[in-house]
Amino acid sequence: MHCLSCDQEIIVEVNWNTLFKPAPEPKLCPSCEAKLERIAGKQCKRCSRLTDQTVCPDCQKWEHHPTLAGALAFNQSVYTYNDFLKEIIAKWKYRGDYVLREAFADAFRDQFNITFKQIKKDAVLVPIPLSDRRLQERSFNQAEALAQVLDTPYQQALTRIHSEKQSKKTRHDRLASANPFQVKTPLNKPVILVDDIYTTGVTLRHAANVLRESGCPKVYAYTLARG
Amino acid sequence: MKSFIHSARSLITPTYEWIPTPSQPSSAPFNDDHASQFHGKLLIREEIPLDDPTFRSYLINQLFTAIPSIEKHLWGHRCRRCGTRAKRHFAPIPCARCDETHVYCRNCIEMGRVLACEPLYYWTGPSPNWSQQDHACHWDGNLTTYQQHASDQIVKSMTTPKAELLCWAVCGAGKTEMVFAGIAALLEQGKRVCLATPRADVVRELVPRFRTAFPHTSIQGLYGGSEQKDTPGQFVIATTHQLLRFAHAFDGMIIDEIDAFPFHHDPSLLFAANRAVKPTAARIYLTATPRKQHRKRVRAGKLATVFVPVRFHGHPLPVPILQLCWQLKKDLAKHQPPKAFFTWYKQRSHPDRQLLIFVPTIELAEKLTRTLQKYFASSGQTIKSVHAADHDRAEKVQQFRNKAYNVLVTTTILERGVTFPSVDVVILDAGHHVFDEAALVQIAGRAGRSPKDPTGEVVFFHDGKTEAIVKAVKSIEAMNKRGRRL
16 A cells, blocks of 8 residues: 555554454555644634634625625535645646545545534535536546545536636635636525635635525535635 | 467566657648657647647648557556556546546656546657757867776767667766767767756756757757757757656667666656667666666676776775764764764864765754754854755755855755865764665765865764665775776
């Protein structure tokens, strides 16, 4: 077994517990695993940012937004978007190293089952789509890949019009950008949006808005990283 | 059955039979520059900066040939770009381009992803007409007798098809000047040459030197992030990683520092280097510290060798002094240099020389620097540390070269390729496993590089001689002996 990130060989300790029933193979070596920061403890109840306040200033501002206020019930993220995760996500998404998903699949599934324990029963997952051009470029949609990890059915209910990469825009540009999403299949169930990174929250709120307009009662967001 | 045997054989040695031979000049219209831009390159579509209609017409007219990118064998896969066949390097991907799940190569993904559903493209149009100069090399310096001898041997090998030559030259022998004539000989015949080196800094340093020496040759410098990817190059100076983008391109290949990381550690670089040259090409290997497999071939008489046992200034190599310190590990755990270090430091023969201290780990480099700062502050000496994780690495090394500070603490990253005119060299914990024989010889070779100060003290502080230390000292002494004899 080799680490998915640094390709070092991982030597698994064998003890009486694992001798007959081997433990699941680790995907990352201990030193890479230690560089991932799970979000735990006090956080903003709306966006999962680590803070002592119950609602962070950014989320308070969102409450006064003319069109996007109240679009999202809340967002839950799994990891802090630190330098190491930035590197891994960049390699996964932009270099297209699909299998790196396995590095955080278990944590992504576990956190989902904790946060959405009640909600997931009658909700449907909707991964944030890529534009067709971007999908051809990357050859996979990272949000869909994440949704597949979860044991709840997902539906490609949205389409996206091609625009410049979000990651290349400033916060101001992002907030001012037009809504790129359209609803393909209207849903009348609660929706949990799945995406890789929550940065400003604009993308997720845009998606939530079009879903709500087409009859969806409540929209949540579940993301891998909180930027 | 035939395919089974073929598959089994390719498990051991990769084949390059799949590389197409360029076709006869076709009548199809194309841009002349593209022949020199794409000739000998093996690229994925994303690396070819042509718009779709142009590219498609080139493909129909067989100017480009598509080659399946990943070989499928009974024993698994092999990536044709990097040659890996390790199972963990091939992962499945549900591909949105072809709507099927297939493998991609993880090993060379940093250079752009190779998908099984997408071919590699190889230029099979007319070969470019490289210029045939009467006199390519305009360098007018003088070579020493030993350099001249090696240079003659290199010219002879370069112009002999399939020749292989190991040039075993001590650190500071002046290797660059020795290859000028060999490169010129091929360029003058209108042939294509490559000089590959494992490190990007060396490429950056060499390109301007060669541009001055070969002013009328198209020279391309390639390394990760270089901006000359699409310019033509009859003479290519590249990192060994960049060879992953070449196939049957060169008539002559010189590999510098063949024993250095990462070339020595990464089998895919050897795969790429072998593929980058034409089957008839000559190969020259330059090294100061050949590894076992090369030495074996030298001893068995299977690899022609030319020795350059003396530095260009004619002085012998400084032989390391071994200093045993019983308390070494204890001292280093407290981030202290051993007592013996201070004793030596106070009575070294040339206190005006700069001091280069090698330590085994990055952590120790940083902590030791802090301890020594206090010690040196009293005598007005300034100290800095530099290691692989350091963002200002290039800048700090340049400052040291400019004598902006006196003492540099570093790890094995500065073991080779860097020249400081007048330094003493110290290794703390020379017995550590990161200091193998090659590293120790290279580190010792940092001292006495300049003709103005051709000697320098080299001290290995250790807590028990290792095989590597003994062998390194022996090999330095052997070279000096060879130099005296000549």
